[in-house]
Amino acid sequence: MPKSKGRPVLHAATVLALLAGSAYFTVELRKDAEAKVPAVQSVTDKPDLENSAGKATGKQTWERLNNPTRSVLRGKDGEILATFTDGARTATLRGPSRTFTEPANTQSRVVTEDWVRLMPEAWRKGAEKEKWFKDWFKQYYGSEEDDIFAFAFQYVQGAPVKKDDEGVPYAGDAVFGPFKEDGVDRLEQNDFYDYLGMNYTFRDGTTMQARKERYRALDCSGFMRMVWGYRARYPLMATNTIGDGLPRSADGMARSKVGVDIIKLSGPSPWYTRPKNIDVVQPGDLLFFKMDHRTGNHLDHVALYLGVDTDGHRVFISSRKEVNGPTMGDKGGASRIDGNGFYAGLLRSAKRL
Known part of the structure; x- marks a missing residue:
């Protein structure tokens, strides 16, 4: 973990996080084939070719594909082993099967x-x-070794606390944010350094101050900055305008030049247009939504695309007010981008870092 100024103060939230382990998701490494589980999802240029294997060659081969421009590594039987997109640092590798759940x-x-x-x-x-x-x-x-998905699920309800070598809790059950004075809505703009409870100095020398009342809190973009930046080491901006790397807000991320735009924002503002085709998204992509008329022309929610669940739906994980923290849950609307549900109807663009 990078050096930072200040140290967090442990309080009751940490104790509660430790006690909530019973609701924690399970990650299981599958030892034998599960016939009812859908095949690993791979991105192809045509939807009807998803999950299909290429021509068996008896050796590993590289192939170039379009939309987006990328290289794929195929195995001896033609199956896709890895995908690498031009201009992006994100790689999707095939590995041991895991199960992510959030029964709470x-x-x-x-x-x-x-x-x-x-x-x-x-x-x-x-x-x-x-x-x-x-x-x-x-x-x-x-x-x-822990990847982006493993990092993300270390902040859902009941996730156990993890501490670094200095005793700083860097993972564990996160809330979206404290209540506003009205006792109904929750405060936003809770970044990873608020969750950590310590001041943080960015690469350009800018130091941001952690706010004690927001300790253990991550809003939707703060959650992505925690996972991709603090944990995976993707460069981070201090704000939307200071520094270089991943910006502070969902709108800043969506409009940033970092990464590759997989689904471009289109249509008239302020609501823009729902994409007609989402087949190009692959696990690990950032998804952007327009949900609130109060945010003007800004996109106001960001999520991490996980892939297809065992019911055949395209699902994501994000930090949400309704569940009060990171979730792939159904409360306030199923975390799906297919069909005609709440989030599916409000999806506007996607990016691959």
Whole structure:
């Protein structure tokens, strides 16, 4: 973890997080095939080709695909082992199967062989021949070290507290934010340093002050900054305008030049247009929504796409007011981007970091 100023003060929320382990999600490594589980999702150029294998060659092969421009590594039987998108550091690797659940808030189950990781450099055509990639791939392909998905589920309801070498709790049950004075709505703008309870100095030298009343709180974009930035080491801006890297807000992230726009924002403001086709999204993509008329032209919610659950729905995890924290839950609307549900109707764009 990076060096920061100040130390958090443990309080009752930490104790409660430790006691809530019974509601914590389960991550199971599957030892044998599960016939009822959908095959690993892979992104292809045509929806009807999803989950299909290429031609068996008896050896691993590289293939270039479009929409978005990317390289895929196929196995000996033609199955997709990894996907790398031009201009993005996000890699989706095939690995041991895991099951993500959150029984406290939903019956949805995601069984996936996708492991989402950050590469040290953005992908480019021919990078498979470069030393930096060969070294990185050798280390992480097949590795069960925590990835983006594992990080994300370490903040859902009942997640146990994890501490760094200095005793600072960096993971565990997070809330969305404290109540406003009206006792109904919750305060937003809760970033990762608020959750940590310590002041944080960014790469450009800007120091942001943690607010004690927001300790253990992450709003939707703060949750993404915790997972991708503080945990996975993606560069972070101090605000939407100061520094370089991933901006502070959902709207800032959506409109930023970082990463690759997989589904571009379109249509007239302030509500824009729901995408007609979402087949291009892959596990690990950031999803952006327009939900509140009070935010003007801004997109106001961001989520992490997980893939297809065992019911066949495309689901995500995000920090939400209704559940009061990170969730893939159903309260306030199912966390789905397919069909005609609440969030599906408000999806506006997607980005791959």
